[in-house]
Amino acid sequence: MTGLGLGGLPVLAAPMAGGPSTPQLVAAATAAGSYGFLPAGYRSAEQLAGDLAAVREHTDDVGVNLFVPDDAPFDRAAVTAYRDRIAPEYERAGIAVPEPRWSDDDDWPAKVDLLVEQPVPWVSFTFGLPDAATADRLRRAGSRLLATVTDVDEARESAALGVDGLVVQSQDAGGHRGTFDQHRTPNDVPLLDLVTGVRAATGLPVVAAGGVTGADQVAALLEAGAEAVAVGTMLLLADEAGTRPVHRAALAAPDRFPGTVTMRAFTGRVARGLRNRFSTTYDDGAPVGYPAVHHLTAPLRAWAAANDEPDLLHLWAGAGHRAIRPGAARDILGSLCP
Numbered sequence: 001m002t003g004l005g006l007g008g009l010p011v012l013a014a015p016m017a018g019g020p021s022t023p024q025l026v027a028a029a030t031a032a033g034s035y036g037f038l039p040a041g042y043r044s045a046e047q048l049a050g051d052l053a054a055v056r057e058h059t060d061d062v063g064v065n066l067f068v069p070d071d072a073p074f075d076r077a078a079v080t081a082y083r084d085r086i087a088p089e090y091e092r093a094g095i096a097v098p099e100p101r102w103s104d105d106d107d108w109p110a111k112v113d114l115l116v117e118q119p120v121p122w123v124s125f126t127f128g129l130p131d132a133a134t135a136d137r138l139r140r141a142g143s144r145l146l147a148t149v150t151d152v153d154e155a156r157e158s159a160a161l162g163v164d165g166l167v168v169q170s171q172d173a174g175g176h177r178g179t180f181d182q183h184r185t186p187n188d189v190p191l192l193d194l195v196t197g198v199r200a201a202t203g204l205p206v207v208a209a210g211g212v213t214g215a216d217q218v219a220a221l222l223e224a225g226a227e228a229v230a231v232g233t234m235l236l237l238a239d240e241a242g243t244r245p246v247h248r249a250a251l252a253a254p255d256r257f258p259g260t261v262t263m264r265a266f267t268g269r270v271a272r273g274l275r276n277r278f279s280t281t282y283d284d285g286a287p288v289g290y291p292a293v294h295h296l297t298a299p300l301r302a303w304a305a306a307n308d309e310p311d312l313l314h315l316w317a318g319a320g321h322r323a324i325r326p327g328a329a330r331d332i333l334g335s336l337c338p
Ligand SMILES: Cc1cc2nc3c(=O)[nH]c(=O)nc-3n(C[C@H](O)[C@H](O)[C@H](O)COP(=O)(O)O)c2cc1C
Pocket: 014, 015, 016, 017, 018, 020, 039, 040, 041, 065, 125, 126, 148, 169, 172, 173, 174, 175, 176, 178, 209, 210, 211, 212, 230, 231, 232, 233, 234, 316, 317, 318, 319, 320
């Protein structure tokens, strides 16, 4: 049992939005004695309610992960210019370039209402913090709160809000970096040092995430003061994961996709994924601008997924992707425990 009460295993299933973390994967993690986090990002409140109901057929022990909406301004002219730059890819695919969509709250108010009506034991946040009133509502409903942080300053800010624990995410993590301010270039401090620094600064319980692929690493992070470790990439090929076939195939083809890179090219926010033609061609000069850039590339990515075209798809993966293997989530999580 971790001090946070997140299952019996020290290795947790990190939330992975966009398909990989299915309700089945989340339930399988909890059933294995680990703990699963259901991603709410990109889902409407109604879809989240359906996902939660599917998990609750198996267990009530679940966390829900929310994207905190970001309404900080960004350079719209740069995003519009990027639209022109990627337009030839749309032309080649035979689909129309979408009009810019400048804001999107990811259905945040309705999802918060849902979680107040149907509380879960844990709510985690990425891309920032909720306001104090929202944090209070969720806490009064019975949830404990976890903030994803990428440095000591974000950890201190989260502690001031009174969160119960921190997910400390390093640059090796697959998918988006949770950095509060999307304009900032995220740091490259190794996970072990981040954990030590955040523990020293806040004393809060810490879940460490980013590039973890083996039990030795888990042991070292626990030794450094983490309560638990969360893995995402290691679960991308799990039987229960909803990773798209084209993404699975790319992960299993190291000759063609040998490495990962951090990029803004697909979404306007820094994320780590397999280097492919789109990231190589467009990341240099790709603007800051989540979620506008996400919406700008979404139809192209949907086309790519439907047409088995990995070079136009965001193939999120962490720096440890070469270690991943298929199998049951229970076995993958178990193999990472020291
Ligand atoms: C495909 C994918 C989707 C992700 N989606 C989310 C998400 O919705 N919310 C979140 O907080 N983190 C998300 N992450 C980051 C993970 O929660 C976690 O921090 C990361 O996977 C840990 O590093 P690892 O991938 O090296 O194990 C995602 C990661 C991946 C690979």
